[in-house]
Amino acid sequence: SKWVYSFGAGHNEGRADMRDLLGGKGANLAEMASIGLPVPPGFTITTEVCTAFYENARRYPDELRGQVADALSRVETAVGLRFGDRAKPLLVSVRSGARVSMPGMMDTVLNLGLNDDTVQGLAAASNDERFAWDSYRRFIQMYGSVVLGVDHHRFEEIIETTKHDAGVTEDTALTAADWQRVVAGYKDMVAQETGKPFPEAPEDQLWGAIGAVFGSWMNPRANTYRRLHDIPASWGTAVNVQAMVFGNMGNDCATGVCFTRDPSTGENIFYGEYLVNAQGEDVVAGIRTPQPLSAARAKPDEKPMETVLPNAYDELMRVRETLERHYRDMQDIEFTVQQNKLYMLQTRNGKRTAAASLRIAVEMANEGLIDREEAVKRVNPSALDQLLHPTLDPKAKRTLLSKGLPASPGAASGTIVFNADEAELRAGKGEAVVLVRIETSPEDIHGMHAARGIVTTRGGMTSHAAVVARGMGRPCVAGAGGITVDYGAQTLTAGGHVLRAGETITLDGATGEVFVGSVAMIEPKLSGDFATLMEWADEFRRMKVRTNAETPLDAETARKFGAEGIGLCRTEHMFFDPARIGAVRQMIMAADERGRRVALEKLLPFQREDFTDLFRIMAGLPVTVRLLDPPLHEFLPHADAELEEVAQALGADIEAMRRRAAELAEANPMLGHRGCRLGISYPEIYEMQARAIFEGALAVAKETGAAPVPEIMIPLVGTRRELEITRAQVDKVAREVFAAAGTTLEYLVGTMIELPRAALVADRIAEVADFFSFGTNDLTQTVFGLSRDDAGKFLPHYVESGILPKDPFVSIDVDGVGAMVRIAVEGGRKTKHDLKLGICGEHGGDPSSIAFCEQVGLDYVSCSPYRVPVARLAAAQAAL
Ligand code: PEP
Ligand code: MG
Structure with a gap:
């Protein structure tokens, strides 16, 4: 078989598309030579030799020596020099070259072929003794350290001694005779260190260097790099041997x-x-x-x-x-x-950089070098996320405090505050603050909104802080376990630093790093290229892109980024507004249904207004509203002192209040009394929400003439019956509202698929559903049996050590969670071939998960507002 491919001097056996066989460097040298560019002739020993070498106990294939000799003699003829010739010596470089460039391997040996004879020829050819001896000593030094493994300090020592003896301080002051002495010193030293004389025969030098390249493929640094970058060891490296040209032969070089x-x-x-x-x-x-x-x-x-x-x-x-x-x-x-x-x-x-990749893609398409499709393929969607947020100035000095998860991109500086009210208060006075919490809950939303950035010490990529921060476009570092927060003392401690409330920190939500003090930042500039590329992406996209949003601000931001509707409005986020939380708590505390209805009556106008706003902003676009999902205790204060305050405000009995809070406490709330289970226990809650949705939609229909199509979504359904019951509640309210208004409105009722059981019986659930939306946050949690809120403690280790390829809360686990999604898609579409399918978990904004969604044929993805451009581009790439 063929193990060696020549290039240059009119004999090009390789091409750019042969990088698997020839490595990136070898393939491109052959390609450049074949399009007539001036490439010194040489040859590439293929990656297959590397593989064979390791499969055969480090022995080369039999034909290799002969093929190398032939290729070498072709180079000799081409340049009119001979390997080892005293008068006209050929010198070569030997370089490694894998499919992808790979630090950690042997890189380069230059000037190979020099010895005590050939150095004379080089001196004569260059007419420069000093140059020749300097080249020779460089060769021994490079070969000695990278091929023979001699510590490079040993070489430095000899140069230092020579300079000292010659009474000079600069290398440039050494003469040809000095370098000649250095060469002699090097050779003695190498012989001592390795127990063998330095190889004089160019042939031996060449095979030594080839062996070193192949050997370095399996060295520990290369192995580590491959593991971190998913590069299989079976790829192997190629070796490129090429006639030397000299850039150091004089001032015309x-x-x-x-x-x-x-x-x-x-x-x-x-x-x-x-x-x-x-x-x-x-x-x-x-x-x-x-x-x-x-x-x-x-x-x-x-x-x-x-x-x-x-x-x-x-x-x-x-x-x-x-x-x-x-x-x-x-x-x-x-x-x-x-x-x-x-x-x-x-x-x-x-x-x-991200900015350069965007500009180059668009300009090359405009120059006609590539077409639009190619331009769309060229830009990494994740890079866009970077472009929409401020970033740290790479030149700025910084002191690392700790590192957590890169939960929401962008950089922010501000003074430390430890609670949400304080954050809001200080931000209201114009102060830039960073909210630092052990973890956040829906109660903290106003403070998160007021803060420039958020740091939590606990929680993963779908923890409350991460999800909400991404939605708001706030930079966030989550689960920075190296930081210890003491709310009482109002301090945080990490890596020997103790910082108090009011001191400044900076976070980089793209890397997960937190720094002491403020670090200079660069503001993003959205160029016209951005809009252009987005337009092009939209031409190729099949899936729609919606947003997860519940506030008018987020909805507007998302529309500006091109969202085509709302895929998830988490209504519970609307309950924490100071104007309503009282009524919510009153509802929770009520002793019976009548009491709950009184409280819900107070909430109705607020919810109606919320939905009216969203429908108006999303005029003509679908809006999916999810009915109440979290367990009720999330709406009660946790501290006893606050409980007392609330009791007073509600005019309730503190003892009854404590009793109710104790009743609601759950050992495992994420698997507890939440989602549709609440709607089944307390139908009046879902009825109020449905009424607010229909009345809001009718109001906007009347106002604009364009009727919105509300999509009402029931969370955490596990059985057909659960959806049937909750859907009946919604339909009943629809009939009542429409009758009262004397008009009707198109609407859909569907469910989230976020429990394994729901996926497995999706065919039956589809009988009563107009759509499915995959809640892959909970689905990942339940398929893995892995707590969203606690996984941050050990999941990073799983990823670093390769137990899991990626954080499954960030990028969908195709084998497990993905299989569950496939089952549900097939089941659902078997029952209703046109069942509308979407995704609204965090994966809806992750490019590789979006590719999966395209594969299984979802109709849309929904993601936080700042991810919308990322998703538009990723969806286009997935379709191409
Ligand atoms: C989900 O579970 O994927 C989802 C979108 O709902 P939430 O994150 O609100 O639980
Ligand atoms: Mg969920």
């Missing part, structure tokens, strides 16, 4: 790296740096200051390549054009100039 567009802004300018008379590693080493490429971008004291090496620069500009036209993407290139002639050493698709 140079080496550089560049991007075909600006990788941080995406601007269509040539962006990069170079060094005259230098070899690749000098640019990276940072000893000399690299200079800019283009004269237009140069400062007065800089020496741009355009003026210093004008011919090579012109050639590089042509290469830039050719590469972009050919690869149709921004390229990251490495080049060398040897005696005014340009050589290309590498090209690959360049890494870029």
